[in-house]
Amino acid sequence: MIAIEVRNARKTFKAGKRTVVAVDDVSLSVPEGGVMGIVGESGCGKSTLARLVLGLLPADSGDIAIDGQRLADLDRKARARLIQPVFQDPFASLNPLARVRDIVAMPLVAQGRFGKADITKTVQEMLARVGLGKEMGGRLPSELSGGQRQRVAIARALVLRPRIVVCDEPTSALDVSVQAQILNLLAELRRDLGLTYLFISHNLAVVEHVASEVAVMYLGRLVEREPTETLFAAPEHPYTKALLASVLTPEPGLGVPDVGLGDTLPDPANIPPGCRFHPRCPIAEPRCATTTPPLKPRPNGGVECLLA
């Protein structure tokens, strides 16, 4: 069973006279129970892709299906029962004036078909499940630590028992010790509830730990996609290699690697011809500036590079 199926999705934004192609003909599928990690630099389109999958933004073209149903055929309530988000900054994503129990109850209330007693009981169970004590229900977000706030966001995402959760940088705002707690919680919940995750992060070490499969995005395109072990052991795309080289593991004496990407940062409103990575690519050849690399399929993934 395929939990998330994205086919040729494209999304552009108009910024004045410029058109920004945020997601450019992206296809991917995530099997039920899988964790698809999406990595890339800021502005590569990973959060836009997340919003497309969540149905928070309409795609310009292409098809997106979740749990076997076309996103376009689902109304808001049905969608909310299938897929839910957890965002990066739990300060911004939680209503500062609402109590924790009301925040977590909101998705149930919005469905409009659960009784009050039912809602109270479900919320209580969910709070316990994410490791928040009973007394937390009466608190305001401002009275919680960053880790506790993220637990509230997770409880709210899961209270309708969705099949799929889109995690957009869920631990980027947290300290390492709290990040570890939240990652462990997410892993435990996925196992126990049979969830599928789309897991977006710029931290490759985190992605390696949680994802079963990784897709690398560059300027709106998926340039490489492989099972996690393959991608980390034998990356093919020069951009994937550069990203992996920039991971600073806590190993003294290795120094800071030379990533070799140069200073020119990509501009999503001005995508280079040929391979869009060629201006920064350390191994680019003349043909890379003119020929668009086709997708080269691999046994369990694929790569878009002329030289791979």
Next chain:
Amino acid sequence: MTALLEIEKLEVTFGRTAAVRGASLAVAPGETHCLVGESGCGKSVTALSVMNLLVRNARRRAERLAFQGEDLLKLSDSGMARLRGNAMAMIFQEPMTSLNPAYTVGSQMTEVLRRHKRASQRAATDRAADLLARVGITAPGMRLGQFPHQLSGGLRQRVMIAMALMCDPQLLIADEPTTALDVTVQAQILRLLAGLQRDLGLGLLLITHDLGIVARVATRVSVMYAGEVVESAPTAELFANPRHPYTQGLLRCVPVPGKIRRDQPLGAIPGTVPRVGPDFEGCAFRERCDFADETCKHAIPRHHASTAHDFLCRLPA
């Protein structure tokens, strides 16, 4: 070698909250000293104390706070202003909020030099262009005329670094200089800092919560927890032989590619950092520590694991 910066028993309180509680550390010329710990542990407050940039309601006390042997506690405001941005400079985390959006890069950069060294506008502009090139910015002449919002995050942070170097500082304090940046840009900025530090012989006090950065750039590491330096050691020694249970816990929390299987949980430290008052006694980590017992409620001895490696824990060396 005499230390460039000496901090002994620094205490900073905000009303009834103690942000720094008796922290000591020293930075030698040419050394990168990393101050590591979680949010709220007092790292930034320590840095701001050195620069005397604390908010008004903060109280700063120390047995010694000296820069190149000069007592910073006795220095007047104008004396501090003479040092700040001059012999000691600071780089902050978010370059967008620390650069003035209303002035061009050029005018902000040259101001420092004109003020401290009474340089002419012409000479200051030349120096600014020079330093922008040095921090890897192409077309520095054009960048000088631009406003901060016209630059990417990585470029802004380079501008901040170049600005900090305008007056040839001996000490550079960098507070989470790469936290807001992409990993690829982070690696470039850290390489740049390490190179400049080597070439110019700067003393660098680098504040970070990222143990990966610490491992790769630090000569020496001090781990802070709830306002105290709980462990301090040369980098290789700290990672090979962490002695404080908090340091050990922190190192277990970091996912390292290829080291921990996906179906296994990461090591986590349960609970959160406590907020403590000035009268707090004993080990502040005891509520989260696996090894805590009754003795942890009382004064904790500082042990030496080696001459350069000490830690604050009841457990013996």
